[in-house]
Amino acid sequence: MSRFTPDNEAIAREIxxxxxxxxxxxxxxxxxxxxxxxxxxxxAMRHIAELTGTTPAEVRGxxxxxxxxxxxxxxxxxxxxxxxxxxxxxxxxxxxxxxxxKLGVKVGGTTADGLFTLEDVECIAxxxxxxxxxxxxxxRLRVTVEDFDQLIDDIRNGNxxxxxxxxxxxxxRQSIPADRMAGIVPPEQAGxxxxxxxxxxxxxxx
Amino acid sequence: MPTxxxxxxxxxxxxxxxxxLITKRFPLEDSYTLERYEATGGxxxxxxALDRKPSEVHSEVRDATLLGRGGAGFPxxxxxxxxxPGKYPYYLVVNGDESEPGTYKDRLLMERDPHQVxxxxxxxxxxxxxxxxxxxxxxxxxxxxxxxxxxxxxxxxAGYIGRNILGTDFSVDITLSWGAGAYIVGEETxxxxxxxxxxxxxxxxxxxxxxxxGLYGQPTIVNNIETMSNLPWIMNNGxxxxxxxxxxxxxxxxxxAVSGHVKRPGVYEVEHGVTTFRDLFYGDNFCQGIREGHELxxxxxxxxxxxxxxxxxxxLPLEARPVGAAGSMLPSGAIVxxxxxxxxxxxxxxxxxxxxxxxxxxxxxxxEGTTWEERILQRIVxxxxxxxxxxLLLDVADNISPGPYPVAAHPDAGLDxxxxxxxxxxxxxxxxxxxxxITSTIRRFRDEYEAKITKSDLIPVSAAPVEVES
Numbered sequence: 166m167s168r169f170t171p172d173n174e175a176i177a178r179e180i181x182x183x184x185x186x187x188x189x190x191x192x193x194x195x196x197x198x199x200x201x202x203x204x205x206x207x208x209a210m211r212h213i214a215e216l217t218g219t220t221p222a223e224v225r226g227x228x229x230x231x232x233x234x235x236x237x238x239x240x241x242x243x244x245x246x247x248x249x250x251x252x253x254x255x256x257x258x259x260x261x262x263x264x265x266x267k268l269g270v271k272v273g274g275t276t277a278d279g280l281f282t283l284e285d286v287e288c289i290a291x292x293x294x295x296x297x298x299x300x301x302x303x304x305r306l307r308v309t310v311e312d313f314d315q316l317i318d319d320i321r322n323g324n325x326x327x328x329x330x331x332x333x334x335x336x337x338r339q340s341i342p343a344d345r346m347a348g349i350v351p352p353e354q355a356g357x358x359x360x361x362x363x364x365x366x367x368x369x370x371x
Numbered sequence: 372m373p374t375x376x377x378x379x380x381x382x383x384x385x386x387x388x389x390x391x392l393i394t395k396r397f398p399l400e401d402s403y404t405l406e407r408y409e410a411t412g413g414x415x416x417x418x419x420a421l422d423r424k425p426s427e428v429h430s431e432v433r434d435a436t437l438l439g440r441g442g443a444g445f446p447x448x449x450x451x452x453x454x455x456p457g458k459y460p461y462y463l464v465v466n467g468d469e470s471e472p473g474t475y476k477d478r479l480l481m482e483r484d485p486h487q488v489x490x491x492x493x494x495x496x497x498x499x500x501x502x503x504x505x506x507x508x509x510x511x512x513x514x515x516x517x518x519x520x521x522x523x524x525x526x527x528x529a530g531y532i533g534r535n536i537l538g539t540d541f542s543v544d545i546t547l548s549w550g551a552g553a554y555i556v557g558e559e560t561x562x563x564x565x566x567x568x569x570x571x572x573x574x575x576x577x578x579x580x581x582x583x584x585g586l587y588g589q590p591t592i593v594n595n596i597e598t599m600s601n602l603p604w605i606m607n608n609g610x611x612x613x614x615x616x617x618x619x620x621x622x623x624x625x626x627x628a629v630s631g632h633v634k635r636p637g638v639y640e641v642e643h644g645v646t647t648f649r650d651l652f653y654g655d656n657f658c659q660g661i662r663e664g665h666e667l668x669x670x671x672x673x674x675x676x677x678x679x680x681x682x683x684x685x686x687l688p689l690e691a692r693p694v695g696a697a698g699s700m701l702p703s704g705a706i707v708x709x710x711x712x713x714x715x716x717x718x719x720x721x722x723x724x725x726x727x728x729x730x731x732x733x734x735x736x737x738x739e740g741t742t743w744e745e746r747i748l749q750r751i752v753x754x755x756x757x758x759x760x761x762x763l764l765l766d767v768a769d770n771i772s773p774g775p776y777p778v779a780a781h782p783d784a785g786l787d788x789x790x791x792x793x794x795x796x797x798x799x800x801x802x803x804x805x806x807x808x809i810t811s812t813i814r815r816f817r818d819e820y821e822a823k824i825t826k827s828d829l830i831p832v833s834a835a836p837v838e839v840e841s
Contacts (some may be wrong), residue, residue, distance in 0.1 A: 182840050183546040184504070185587060188568035194552050196510070216562075217568070230570035231551030233510045245511075249472045250675065251630035251707050253721050286555065287725050288675070289511055290475035292630035292705070293383045302513040306382055324774035334514035339523050339547045347542035350460040353586035357459050361541040362500040365426045365466035 173201055176338070181227040182206045183341065185216040191227050195234055204235040240275045240282035242320055243331050244268075244312040248285050251292035260296050261285055263310045267317060273299040280321070282331075303328045309359055377637070381483050383475065385630070387656045390616055393600045394625045394640045397483045403518045405525040408486040414531055416603030420494045422537050428498035432602065434610035436622050439645075441466055441595030442557075442702040444691045449709035453500055453582035454590045460502035461534030462586045463495055466562055467508040467596045468514070470554040472706030472725055473676030476626035477596035478636055481508065481515035485522035489545065489601030493532065494606055494611055496543040499592065503544050506836065507562055509787055510550040519547055553727040558799045559593040560729070572733045573799040596627060597704075618644025621690045629649065631708035632665060633658035644690035648672065648680070651689070652708060665710035669815070674703035675722050678791075679811035680776050698779040698788035699807075715816040716823060719808035720748040726805035737802025740771040756824035761817065771796060772803040776810045786814065 169177055177197055181190040191213065199312050199326035210224040217224075228234045244262060246259040265271055275282040291297035294306035298313075305316060319325045321333070329336065378384050378398050379782050386398045396402035408414070422429045433448025454461055465488070471476040481488060492504045506523075507617055510518050523545060527530045534542045548566060550556050555567045556569055560574035563586050578584060585591025596660060601623060605613050614622040621644035628638045629651060635658050641651065651657045652667070661667050673682045678699040680687075687693050694701045709718060726742040757763075768776065772793040780788040795803040 181379050183544070186567070189548070189566055191566065191568035193548065196549070196551065211546070219568070223568075223738075227568055227570055228551075231510070231553050233550075233552035237598060248721070249725060250671070250718060250721050251473055253718070254631050254707070254709060254713065260611065261659065288472040290469055290478045290509070292381065292475060292628055292707070299511065302511050304382075304514075309734065333512045334510070334549070335520050337517045337524070338522040339520045341527055345399060345527045345530075347503075347534045347544045349544065352460065352589045354460060356457070358457075359459070359500040359502065359542075361497065361539065362425055364424050364540075367424075 167197070167206065168208050169201065173197055174212075174216070177190065177213075179340070181216060183339075185349050188219055188223075190217055191219070193225060194333060195224070195228050199333070201241065201318045201332070203241070203330065203332045204238050233245040238279070239331060240273075240317060241280050241330050242300050243282045245286040245302075247287070247289045247295075247297050247299075251288070252295040252297060255295040256362065257296040260298075260308060260310065260313060264313060266342065267314060281317070287363070300325070300328050301331050302334060307355075353356070359362065381479060383636075384479055384483070384638065385635065385639055385657075386606060387639065388734070389640060389656060390624055390642060391640055392604045392613075392616065393480065393484070393487065393597070394626070396487070399480070400806065402483050403485055405486060405522065405529060408484075410444060412607065413486050413603075414490055416606035417493050417497075417531065418537065419606045421537060421541060425498050425500060428494060428606070429542070431499065431610050432605060435605045435613040436610075436749065437598065437601055437622075438603065438621055438691070439595060439599070440597035440625060440704070442471075443491050444702060446596050447594060450582065450594075451495075453580070454499060454592070455583060458590050459500070460589055461499060462589055462591045463492060463499075463501045464559075464562060464566060464581070464586060464591055464593045465492055465503040465506045465596060465599055466557065466593055467506060467512075468511055468557040469512075469596070469703075470557055471703045472722060473628065473630055473671060473707045474674050474703040475628050476704055477528050477639055478509075478515055479626070480510055480596050480600050481512065482518050482795055485515075485518045486526065487600050487603055488596055489518070489522055489526055489532070491602035492545055493536070493543065494602045494658050495594065495599065496811050497541050501543065501592065503546065505566055506545060506547050507556075507566060508547065508549045510552050516547065516549055522621065523547055552795075553731075555731045555799070555801055557830075558801070559604060562593065562699075563591065563801070574733045575798050592627065618690060619686070620644065620692065625689070625704055627689065627704045627706060629658050629706045629708060631670070631706075632662050632710040632713070633660065633708050634662055635659045641689060644688055645690050648689065648706070649685040651706070652685070657707075661708065661710050665712065665726050668711045668713055669709050669715070669811075671705070671707040671709075672699050673701040674705040675725060676800065676807060677701070678779060678807040679815075680779050681781075681815060683782055684779055695791040696792060698777045698790070700777075700791050713811045715749065715819050717752050719812045720745070720752050722808040723748055724803050725767050726801060730801060734797040734799075734802060736771045736796045738801060740767050741805045743767050744809060748809075749822050751820060754823065754826055756820070758824060760824060761813060761820055763772070765813065768806040768809050772806045776803075776806050778810050781814055784814075
């Protein structure tokens with residue numbers, strides 16, 4: 166439960182370098198903290214504030230707006246069942262009720278073994294494949310109660326390898342080689358006309 | 372006989388024999404790789420753009436009348452023209468925060484053809500002299516982030532992005548940024564707030580029109596993922612070719628996601644403006660009808676925020692103007708079809724609950740109003756409604772969106788349509804959107820409300836628990 170590891174701090178600095186102003190990196194850095202620890206800890210928020218020149222209160226102020234950020238430990242697998250309209254029409258309520266029974270927790274709860282947290286979420290953009298759910302933001306589509314039971318068994322038995330532990334989103338990170346970067350233009354660098362725009366004035370194209 | 376098939380590696384997308392301007396690679400399993408993209412004409416739109424003056428690229432897009440595919444449907448080429456001359460740097464923000472109930476098309480475009488999105492961004496930056504592009508992707512879309520990250524890394528390595536692109540004087544960076552779960556961030560000024568590292572709350576327009584005062588206070592173009600995805604095609608084929616598809620006022624194609632009680636729900640690429648709802652729901656090339664043994668009761672024509680339509684509106688074309696005149700809107704390409712088994716009040720409650728949960732809390736009428744709408748609807752659904760609740764609901768709604776609210780015609784009752792858009796007492800349209808399911812269902816199915824409420828008359832008042840959502 167901690168500040169960024171040296172490796173993650175290096176990633177954090179790289180992320181910050183891609184924005185004109187460091188505060189813009191707050192959300193990506195909170196994701197990084199969550200990837201490291203499974204949730205966003207106090208120490209992580211302090212570290213993010215140091216790296217971005219903000220205060221821990223600003224970090225928390227931004228973070229608490231967004232429901233993907235957890236400020237307390239959650240299950241290793243967060244199950245988000247969509248109950249919005251398209252899923253509701255095709256049985257999401259039953260699925261949610263079944264999930265509560267199967268896991269022995271209410272919506273919002275975490276199982277005693279710390280493996281699962283169950284959430285009732287808004288539209289996850291898989292409406293034609295209703296009812297849909299995500300486990301750590303990986304889709305499962307047209308889910309029946311049998312599918313759900315199988316999913317839980319698979320996770321318990323270590324057979325759901327496409328699903329990383331909670332906190333990890335993309336398994337690929339953007340990385341820009343230093344010699345390829347065009348260079349960030351900060352907002353205060355006013356009036357600089359991008360060089361290629363002079364082509365507009367040229368009588369002939371090159 | 373039309374050919375069509377589900378594509379196993381693109382769940383939801385239905386490959387039919389209609390024109391394909393932006394989904395032509397979806398059926399290919401490796402459509403998201405740079406190799407496949409280059410082998411299928413990828414980045415030729417960028418090359419074509421770089422052979423022209425930036426102003427000529429801008430003109431081509433303006434001539435194509437490419438309507439924004441995010442929500443407002445404003446022509447992209449005209450929007451681009453709003454940048455105040457000389458006030459550099461300008462930024463590009465691409466909105467991939469797709470979260471409107473019923474909507475998904477941007478997710479597929481990002482997952483299945485990320486290079487097409489990137490190429491569109493590069494064309495835009497070149498045309499307008501933009502200093503940097505920010506691709507803002509919804510947090511929950513892990514696979515889209517993964518595919519875009521890989522595509523960006525590959526495109527940087529291949530010289531399509533970054534310093535001196537393809538050996539020219541054009542240089543620009545694309546930064547992938549991602550959200551963390553907030554519907555309101557799909558609103559362009561809220562998205563800018565979020566990109567600046569703040570809580571995602573909308574800004575007041577005026578003065579904060581992004582083209583004038585956007586990201587970091589600088590002029591900013593905010594465009595949708597699908598809008599960007601159309602640009603490579605337009606560069607390759609020209610505005611005239613683009614206008615050969617769709618209708619005169621809405622050229623090209625659009626992606627529509629049709630979900631709910633149809634035989635074949637799916638995401639379809641549809642010719643804009645010439646296809647009707649009936650074609651889409653019943654056509655062999657599309658959804659093939661309402662599920663067996665059932666009939667259409669109502670449908671949401673344009674995402675959770677749209678007033679509902681009924682069988683009488685089936686013959687309207689999928690085009691903003693006629694749909695607006697008929698009392699609803701079409702912005703996000705999301706259609707949810709409901710058959711006669713659907714409880715109208717319960718369905719309305721679910722959408723209202725969405726707005727109550729997602730209200731950012733900045734404007735009082737929305738923050739308080741959506742919460743009360745949800746509570747009142749919840750108690751009606753739970754069988755504890757009061758006779759005055761229907762009027763109370765409409766009264767609360769009127770505080771968020773005063774005056775007549777857009778609604779479809781109800782010919783049997785002799786009621787005309789009230790055209791879009793609604794009025795609002797709030798900064799952004801989120802609050803007013805919560806009113807759509809309420810007024811749509813009360814006008815049409817007041818009897819369903821009354822049946823639920825009169826049942827509660829059987830319960831002694833003292834025994835009726837007050838239901839409050841925790």
